[in-house]
Amino acid sequence: MVMQMNATQPFVDQFDDVQSRLPGAKLPWLEAFRKAGIEKFSTIGVPTIKTEAWKYTRLPNIDCKEFRSANWEDGQVAVKSVAEFLSDTLNQIRLVYVNGIIRPDLSNLTNLPDGISFEPLTQALENDPEFIESQLSTEELKYDQGFSALNAAMMESGTVFRVAKGVQVKEPIEIVCMNGGTDAPIIRHPHNVFVLEAGSQATLVMRHAGIATGAYFNNAVTEIVVGDGAILKHYTLQTDCMEAIHLSTVNVRVGKDATYETFNFAIGGRLSRTETRVRLEGRGAHCNLSGAYMMRGREHCDNITIVDHLVPDTTAREVFKGVLDDEARGVFQGKLIVHKDAQRTNGHQLSRALLLSDRAEMDAKPELEIYADDVKCSHGATTGQIDENALFYLRSRGVPEALARNLLIQSFIAEALEEISDEKVREAITSLVVDWLPAECFLADEWVQA
Amino acid sequence: MLEIKNLHATVSGKEILKGINLTVNAGEVHAIMGPNGSGKSTLSYVISGKDGYEVTEGQILYNGIDLTEMEPEIRAAEGVFLAFQYPVEIPGVPNVTFLKEAVNAVRRHRGEDELDAMQFVKMIKAKTEELGIAKDMLKRAVNVGFSGGEKKRNEILQMAVLNPKLAVLDETDSGLDIDALKIVSDGVNQLRSDERAILVITHYQRLLDHIVPDFVHVLAHGRIQRSGGKELAFELEEKGYAEYGVAAE
Numbered sequence: 001m002v003m004q005m006n007a008t009q010p011f012v013d014q015f016d017d018v019q020s021r022l023p024g025a026k027l028p029w030l031e032a033f034r035k036a037g038i039e040k041f042s043t044i045g046v047p048t049i050k051t052e053a054w055k056y057t058r059l060p061n062i063d064c065k066e067f068r069s070a071n072w073e074d075g076q077v078a079v080k081s082v083a084e085f086l087s088d089t090l091n092q093i094r095l096v097y098v099n100g101i102i103r104p105d106l107s108n109l110t111n112l113p114d115g116i117s118f119e120p121l122t123q124a125l126e127n128d129p130e131f132i133e134s135q136l137s138t139e140e141l142k143y144d145q146g147f148s149a150l151n152a153a154m155m156e157s158g159t160v161f162r163v164a165k166g167v168q169v170k171e172p173i174e175i176v177c178m179n180g181g182t183d184a185p186i187i188r189h190p191h192n193v194f195v196l197e198a199g200s201q202a203t204l205v206m207r208h209a210g211i212a213t214g215a216y217f218n219n220a221v222t223e224i225v226v227g228d229g230a231i232l233k234h235y236t237l238q239t240d241c242m243e244a245i246h247l248s249t250v251n252v253r254v255g256k257d258a259t260y261e262t263f264n265f266a267i268g269g270r271l272s273r274t275e276t277r278v279r280l281e282g283r284g285a286h287c288n289l290s291g292a293y294m295m296r297g298r299e300h301c302d303n304i305t306i307v308d309h310l311v312p313d314t315t316a317r318e319v320f321k322g323v324l325d326d327e328a329r330g331v332f333q334g335k336l337i338v339h340k341d342a343q344r345t346n347g348h349q350l351s352r353a354l355l356l357s358d359r360a361e362m363d364a365k366p367e368l369e370i371y372a373d374d375v376k377c378s379h380g381a382t383t384g385q386i387d388e389n390a391l392f393y394l395r396s397r398g399v400p401e402a403l404a405r406n407l408l409i410q411s412f413i414a415e416a417l418e419e420i421s422d423e424k425v426r427e428a429i430t431s432l433v434v435d436w437l438p439a440e441c442f443l444a445d446e447w448v449q450a
Numbered sequence: 451m452l453e454i455k456n457l458h459a460t461v462s463g464k465e466i467l468k469g470i471n472l473t474v475n476a477g478e479v480h481a482i483m484g485p486n487g488s489g490k491s492t493l494s495y496v497i498s499g500k501d502g503y504e505v506t507e508g509q510i511l512y513n514g515i516d517l518t519e520m521e522p523e524i525r526a527a528e529g530v531f532l533a534f535q536y537p538v539e540i541p542g543v544p545n546v547t548f549l550k551e552a553v554n555a556v557r558r559h560r561g562e563d564e565l566d567a568m569q570f571v572k573m574i575k576a577k578t579e580e581l582g583i584a585k586d587m588l589k590r591a592v593n594v595g596f597s598g599g600e601k602k603r604n605e606i607l608q609m610a611v612l613n614p615k616l617a618v619l620d621e622t623d624s625g626l627d628i629d630a631l632k633i634v635s636d637g638v639n640q641l642r643s644d645e646r647a648i649l650v651i652t653h654y655q656r657l658l659d660h661i662v663p664d665f666v667h668v669l670a671h672g673r674i675q676r677s678g679g680k681e682l683a684f685e686l687e688e689k690g691y692a693e694y695g696v697a698a699e
Contacts, residue, residue, distance in 0.1 A: 388501065393538040396498050397552035397608060398526035398559065407551065411542030411591075 007046040007059070008146075012038060014187075015153050018069050022156055024125040029133050037152030044146040053145065056331040056363040057273060057302045059245075067187035067217045069156070075101020077181040077211060082106050085207060085237070086172060086424050094174035095120065098211070099181075100157035100188040106176075115167035116202075121158040121191055132160070135193050135223060145275070148249045151221040155191035158220070161204065162194075163230075168201040172235075172425060175204065179218060180241060181211035192222040196230040198255070203233040203422055210241030210268070220248045228255040228282060235425050236274070237432070238266040242297055248274045256282025263420045264291035265429050266301050267436050273302040280307065280314035280342075290319040290419035292429075294436045295328035302331040305349075309342040309372075318349040321416035323409055324360035331363045336377055338370040345372060349379040354386065354412050406437045451476045451513060451647045452497075452616055458507035459496045466492040468672035469508070476615070477644040481658055481683060482651045484669035485691040490651045491535060493669070494620040497649075498532040499525050512616065526552075527559030531614035533605040535621040540592040545604065548592045549574060553611055577610050581637050599630030606637035617641070618649045623657035635660030655687035670694040 015038045024030040047054040075098045082096055095118065096106035102120045112118060124132055159175050177190070196202060208218070218240075226232045240246050246269045254260045266272045278287045293301040307316045322330040332351040353362035364381035386408055394404035413433050420426040452474040459467040466489045474480050484490050495503045497510060499522035510517040517525055540548065553573075554564040565573065578585060583603055593601050602622055609617055619638065623631055638661050642648065650661055658666075658680065666682040668675045668691075675694050676682070 387538075387540075389538045390540050392500050392522060393534065393540070394548070394552075395522040396500075396526055396532050396534075397548070397612065398523050398556040399548075399551050400523050400555060401521070403551065403555070404523075407543060407548075408540070411540065414542045 008042065011046070011150055012042055014069065018154075022154070023122045024129065027125070027129055027133075030125070030129075030136075033136055034153045034155075037149050037154075040149035041146050041153060044144070044149060047146055053275065053304055053333065055365075056329075056333075057271070057300065059271070066215075067185050070099045070101065070182075070186045070188055072101060074099035074182045074186055075103065079103070079106060079178060079211060082176055082178075085174070085205065085428050087427065088424075092174055093118070093171070094176055095159055096176045096178070097157060097190075098178050099186060099216075100177075100179075100190060102157075113167065113169055115164035115200075116169065117160065117162040118173065119160055121155065121160055121193070124160040124193075131162075132193065135195065135225075145249060147219050147247050148221050151189045151191055151219055151249070154189040154219075155221070156189055158190035158192045160193045161202075163196045163200040163202050165197040165227075166199040167197075169203070170201075172203040172205045172233075172422065174207060176207045176209070177218075178209050178211050179216045179244065180214050182216070185215040185217065187217040187219065190218070190220045192220065194222065194224045194232065194234070196226050196232050196258075198227040199229045200227065201231040203235070203425070205235045205237065205425060207237045207239070208246060209239045210244055213241050213243065215243040215245070215270070217245045218247065222248065222250045224250065224252040224260070226252065226254045226258040226260045229257045230255065231259045232261070233422055233425075234260070234262040235420065235422070236262070236264045237429070238264065238269060238272050238274075239432070240269040240272065242268060242270060242299060244269045244272075246272045250274065250276045252276070252278045252287070254278060254280050254282070254285040254287055257284035258282065258286070260287045261421060262287075262289050263425075263429075264293075264303065265432065266291070266293040267295070267432060269299055269301070271300045271302070273304070275304040275306075277306045278308070278316070280309050280316065281311065283311050283313045285311075286315045288317045288419055290317070290416055292320070292413050292416040292433075293322040293330060294413070294433065295322070295330060296325040298327050300329045300331075303333075304331075305334045307336050307347070309336065309338045309345040309347065311341060312343045312345075314342060315346040316348070317419070319416050319419050320351045321413055322353045322362070323356060323413060324353060324362060325356040327357070327359045329361045329363075332381065333365045333367075334379070335367040335369065336379070338368075338372050338375050338377065340371045342372050343374045345375040345377065347375070347377040347379075351381040352412075353383045354409065355383060356386070356409075402438070409437060410434065452649070453511040454508070455511065456508035457493075457496070457505065457510060459492060460504050460506055461492060461502060465506070466672055467496065470669075470672070470674055472667065472674060474616070474647045474649060476647050478665065479642065479648045479650060479661065479663045481663035481666045481680075482649060482669050483653070483655070483666060483683060483686055485694075486653065488669045489672045490653075490669055491620055494532055494618045494649075494651055497618055498522055498530060523555065524559070526612070526614075527556045529613075529615035531609050531612055531617045533602075533609060533617065533619040533622055535624055537593045537596075537601040537605055539594045539596075541594050543592050544588070545590055545592050546571075546574065546588040549588075549608065549611055552608065556612055574611065577607060580640070581607055581610060582633065583607055598625035599627070599633070602626060602630065602634045603637065606634055606641075610637070610641060615645065616647050616649070618651065620651045621653065622650070623652055623654065631657065632660060655683045658683045668694060
């Protein structure tokens with residue numbers, strides 16, 4: 001208990017320090033929201049392994065005083081350009097943040113279609129504070145996670161993305177967050193708000209990357225509303241550096257006949273934790289929460305999903321696959337809750353991990369909580385090693401061992417990538433998988449089509 | 451081509467092969483027959499280099515070079531091929547990708563240029579037509595959801611594209627009905643040549659009706675007990691393995 005207090009207090013002190021300089025400091029409702037957030041955080045505190053959702057994930061032994069808030073100068077770290085992620089993309093629409101500060105020189109909004117608003121939170125607080133207020137007021141302080149409450153208090157950056165009723169955009173839109181390269185480690189609390197109005201469609205790619213080696217702390221909250229009949233594809237690439245701490249909480253409400261598809265691809269981070277909570281609120285609502293992670297060294301990746309099936313005829317699908325080498329650790333905790341009236345729910349949940357080292361570790365806890373009687377739900381979790389028979393089979397055909405191992409790893413991950421419905425994004429992530437593989441291996445374009 | 455001298459091998463510390471002597475020349479087809487547990491499959495794994503099969507004594511000379519210290523992929527590249535009794539399923543890897551990587555790995559080892567996607571597809575299409583293999587088998591993941599017959603045909607296709615000098619067929623007839631057996635045997639017979647040696651490992655004589663051997667050897671208790679011509683197979687079919695100290699099953 002004493003330790004928990006010690007870990008919590010520096011964050012509270014930091015809030016007291018920076019409170020007056022936070023964006024929207026003159027808005028009374030926001031000030032109240034922040035105060036409620038810090039009070040909640042003080043009560044809950046920094047999670048310990050006694051917190052169920054943090055059972056298998058220990059916050060690295062860090063002194064939070066080491067992390068200071070980001071300032072304008074931190075955003076001016078030299079970054080000349082942003083590497084393209086999607087192939088054949090001209091004029092990619094994107095917002096680029098360096099250490100949480102918007103960088104207009106790297107961003108591009110020239111082709112932003114009508115009916116879409118896409119801007120930094122700081123700007124939205126000036127342009128349309130009523131909208132932000134209306135969105136935040138529906139958020140809790142229902143937060144039962146300490147770090148979400150801390151984000152409510154400290155939010156200083158993030159993106160607001162709105163798609164008007166019926167507007168459908170096929171091309172992916174990017175949010176690029178680059179961190180690090182500062183004189184001292186920084187902590188950030190981005191707060192994103194994505195609202196898709198009825199019948200709209202969009203694809204968002206969020207990229208997180210380290211600028212240089214060294215620690216930084218990212219504590220993000222993303223609030224998403226997918227209106228009736230709308231489709232949001234939300235892909236996250238987490239390529240943070242090995243010392244980074246990346247915490248992300250995503251709260252999603254999905255309306256009638258609407259679809260929320262997310263894929264979280266993580267290949268970096270001392271600690272990378274994503275908690276996705278989805279409420280399927282309208283009949284015919286569907287979500288696909290999937291992901292893949294490839295960790296080495298002492299990296300740690302944690303995926304938590306909680307899906308509430310609240311009404312009849314909703315479906316959820318989850319496929320997570322991970323590759324763990326060296327002393328890396330993976331965690332999957334998935335919960336499907338089928339509420340009393342949610343008849344004809346269809347839920348499927350799968351977690352598979354491939355351990356490449358004896359010291360790697362995987363903890364998986366799939367859970368079903370069912371209160372309706374007419375439902376179809378399945379879940380499974382496996383952890384295994386490279387199939388020695390498959391390895392020998394490949395080698396007996398002349399394929400060198402290193403290549404054979406890579407082929408088996410790649411094919412293992414490929415099964416999860418099939419959950420990505422956007423072809424361009426799937427291809428781009430396949431290349432990242434190939435880049436991660438050790439030594440000589442296949443190139444993605446060498447996969448032959450007969 | 452293949453000269454096995456006083457070969458002893460253990461699996462998990464237990465001696466399975468207890469002094470095998472066998473010489474196979476290019477152009478010849480040899481059958482090794484024996485009851486269950488006689489060491490037939492062990493012999494095929496030892497020749498192809500599977501982990502866990504330890505050679506404790508003796509040599510396997512292949513064109514004069516000892517195979518026993520070689521990695522399995524080097525043996526394959528040098529022209530040794532094992533058709534598996536139970537071909538392994540590899541989800542997520544398209545058969546055609548697997549074949550291309552195998553062919554190019556072997557070509558690299560032999561100092562030949564790799565085939566690009568176009569050249570490879572052309573070659574593989576010709577081979578599938580020669581062997582009467584349906585094209586959709588190429589697109590599917592390696593052996594996943596294949597019937598017993600399809601798996602064995604896939605083995606023969608791999609053999610055809612890798613063009614080995616020494617092919618070991620381990621219980622190729624197991625799990626096949628008569629029609630599938632005929633198709634697979636026809637495939638093997640197409641690949642018989644003066645430059646290639648084939649070792650057919652089988653429990654039953656029926657495969658040898660289709661792939662007619664030049665020599666037959668009886669393997670029991672980890673040793674070759676008797677060698678002869680193809681007529682030895684008929685004798686075994688009639689009398690069983692009883693005279694080699696093996697009870698009828």
